[in-house]
Amino acid sequence: MKDWRYWLAEQRGTLLALGIFIVMFVIYTSNHPAGFTANVVQTAANKGVLLAFVAMAQTLVVITAGIDLSVGMIFLLTNCLASWLVVGTPTQTALGVVAVLAIGLLCGAINGAIVIYGRLQPIVATIATGAVYYGIGLLLRPFPGGSVNEDLADALTGRVFSVVPASLVVLLAIVLVIWVPFSRSVLGRAAYAAGSSETAAYMSGVPIRRGKFAAYTLAGLLASIGGLFLTFFTYTGEAAYASGNSYTLFSIAAVVLGGVSLFGGKGSAIGAIFGALAFRTIGDLLFVFDFDPLWQPLFQGVILLVAVSLGAFALFRVRNRLEWFL
């Protein structure tokens, strides 16, 4: 196969997600009363990047054929923590940011240690650790409140050169600093290999344990970046159970829309980012078409149901019925 065709086949999911996002965004802006202005883009970007960070976190774990049902709770916990720590002088703020990210990293590492070295099933283990993280978040913020360094918050949620949303710039930087090096490193390859066939990877001497551990740990870090950004947007910390749950749920939806295989070994975080942006835009379409906001949960649920059912088309390619049972 020629190089570019190989590349196209590999990136099909990502490109599809990009296509869906562009179509949805064009529909969204063309029906928006304000039209395609820097303000509209900024608002959409700020809402989108929150989910994009959580979806990136989910992608890393899903690639290893696992699942992290605690991402939403890490997101909440770091939000509550940031509303205490990211305040004061620039030095204090910087230390606060580092501390928040370190806690996110630690949460991810705990998940990874329990799943990989404790050999527990990721579903049950991360539901349980998610309860712990939520509990800690609730201890930190029994009631919504707190504050954040507003200069930093405004800088990161505003616009660069009054055109480009700063949050998108940060998202791009995070992709370049975390995702690109990871996916090209030995550990990243190991994570992919573990997801695609753990036995084969083990037999060929790939460091699957370290690869999976790195994936879970970085997932915690990415979720905590999301939590930081939530604090920058809302200026407060809040431990809302429903919000954490829905971010976990939406991250799975975004990952599926972004062409990442839930069976592991296939897909990229960039696809998941476009999946997240597309998912958010679809949710916002209801507002520009003047629907009752009450319908939004149902609408998002149906989109999720349809998105996950699309995977069933692969069944038509099955030649042997035994392949139904993986």
Next chain:
Amino acid sequence: MSETTLGGITGRLPKFIRRADPAVLTAFACIVLLLFLGSLYSRSFLSPEYLLQQLKVASFLGVIATGMMLVILLGQIDLSVPWSVAAGAMMACAAAAYGPVGVALAIPFGIFCGVLIGIVNGIGVAYLRIPSMIITLATNAVAQGLMVVYTGGFSPQDSATGAMRYLATGFAIPGVPNSVIIWALIGAAMVFVLTRTGFGRAVYGIGNRERAAYLSGIDTRRVVMIAFAVSGGLSAFGGVLLAGYASKAAQSMGDAYLLPSIAAVVLGGTSILGGRGSYLGTVAGVILITLLQSILSVMQMPEAGRQIIYGVVIVAMLLLYGRAPASR
């Protein structure tokens, strides 16, 4: 683990202990330990009234966990429990608003709604081959969306019917709450189905290896589908009972039952990978979780602390006996 030395020790023990699953024994041992710790804290902990009250509270979780266990035995999971519970409760209460016929049909209608959710899950898992974790999350979201649209985002005003209240709080036999009798009946039916019928054999077979079950002539997809429908129906029935207990339905009444129901099944020694586990273990798990919750609330532990202890206990107990075999 060396089977021979262990066999030498256990060989001298009575037969029923030798045959018991170590996980089930551990769970029962933890129940005794919790009761002991509780009795140190307060003398009334061992009184029959308190224990019966605990059993009554446990029965709601028990009904829901029964359905969850069936699905987990298949090697799947049902994450649509929260809104199946809420949908069952809300729809039963809603039906009660439509005159005498509605009142009569309230309970069956609530269960029917849960079965519908379960059937969608079953179609997704069995026929479309979508991972159960994903499709049940999606149906949970859809059920939530439907309920939000139906109730307008507020707790519904309809209240539970007399029959629902009677099932949840009445006493058909003096001294034994009705909900405990219901749990016992459902549990007995589940034990019968799992151990004495072809369907039960098929469930264990599919949990062990679906390919092998398929090749030995079991219609595995139908079995999976039925199991999810039963799970949805039992979740909704649990919701109906809860609505009867609280005499009305509430928005997020089911949220508190997802983690405990999974935890009860898994702590009772049922393998999360499927194919292994007994109903006795689930009973132990349900009582264990309920006692833990009760002790934490007696000690006036705030919600945050309860969540933390919950998660830690589940991880710790799973690390004790729920670990996957070492790789290769």
